[in-house]
């Protein structure tokens with residue numbers, strides 16, 4: 001078993017500015033503070049992968065910038081051109097929603113993120129490694145064809161999926177998004193396409209607003225190939241373990257993908273400031289075990305994981321370490337925060353959480 005790993009130092013340099021979340025404003029009592037989505041958290045995750053020794057068990061995969069043509073398989077020329085132009089200015093710009101500031105040079109960083117998702121996908125599909133984790137920045141899962149949003153500039157996972165289909169002989173791709181915010185980007189990009197299953201597990205109505213509903217099933221030929229699992233706040237390892245067993249595993253078994261790409265966010269974590277779930281490092285590792293087993297049971301199943309959100313500088317590194325350890329089948333370090341977050345409760349599956357998961361599980365039967 002060999003697990004690929006991709007990180008580039010420039011991902012730790014992505015400038016999210018002070019951003020509107022939450023800019024200093026003495027008049028309302030906000031003192032200057034780093035942006036909640038600053039790049040340090042992902043750099044800390046990489047450093048823990050290195051310092052813990054896990055890196056010695058992984059196969060390092062080189063990233064590369066996505067070409068314009070590769071980006072245009074998913075995004076409009078207008079979007080790409082706007083990012084290029086704003087990224088070239090000293091002031092930087094915004095991904096598209098006025099909420100996702102970036103500094104000069106962000107185009108190069110974001111193109112490297114999308115190209116790195118491609119590079120990891122190529123390494124897995126070619127058999128150079130059995131599976132792999134691309135720790136990229138910025139995230140991508142909110143970006144749609146014509147704009148970025150929610151701190152996302154290009155949809156890294158969608159660009160990799162389209163590349164796999166166009167260049168690597170992959171036909172059926174499953175995108176499993178367990179970032180705590182709805183994977184609206186893949187849902188929109190692949191809405192009418194039955195060759196790509198898009199499955200998002202997220203806190204209901206967290207972000208984007210009014211997005212990720214159970215009834216959003218895909219359009220036309222793609223109907224039935226989008227599956228949303230909106231969850232109430234307060235879900236922990238019990239709820240996520242239940243949905244892994246009753247939604248993720250059967251949906252992947254029914255779809256039989258040639259490639260599974262996980263949009264891997266850690267903001268469902270128990271210490272994340274941008275949502276209200278309580279997943280621990282153990283819970284994330286269980287999700288990995290589920291999708292890895294599901295991918296292995298598909299005839300050509302392969303598994304690629306691409307970083308999305310996650311904002312706790314303390315806990316994201318340990319959730320990330322547990323995730324990559326589960327992928328590689330190598331344990332190097334216990335999570336020292338686990339006793340604290342586990343003691344705070346939230347692990348048990350509660351009736352209202354079971355109901356929310358069962359509502360989504362009922363829709364798996366339509367998959368074929």
Ligand SMILES: O=C(CCC1CCCC1)NO
Pocket residue numbers: 099139141142150151179180181182207265267274308309310
């Ligand atoms: O982690 C994210 C970004 C969510 C934030 C974007 C604006 C407020 C919440 N998306 O997956």
Ligand SMILES: [Zn+2]
Pocket residue numbers: 179180181265267308309310
């Ligand atoms: Zn998120």
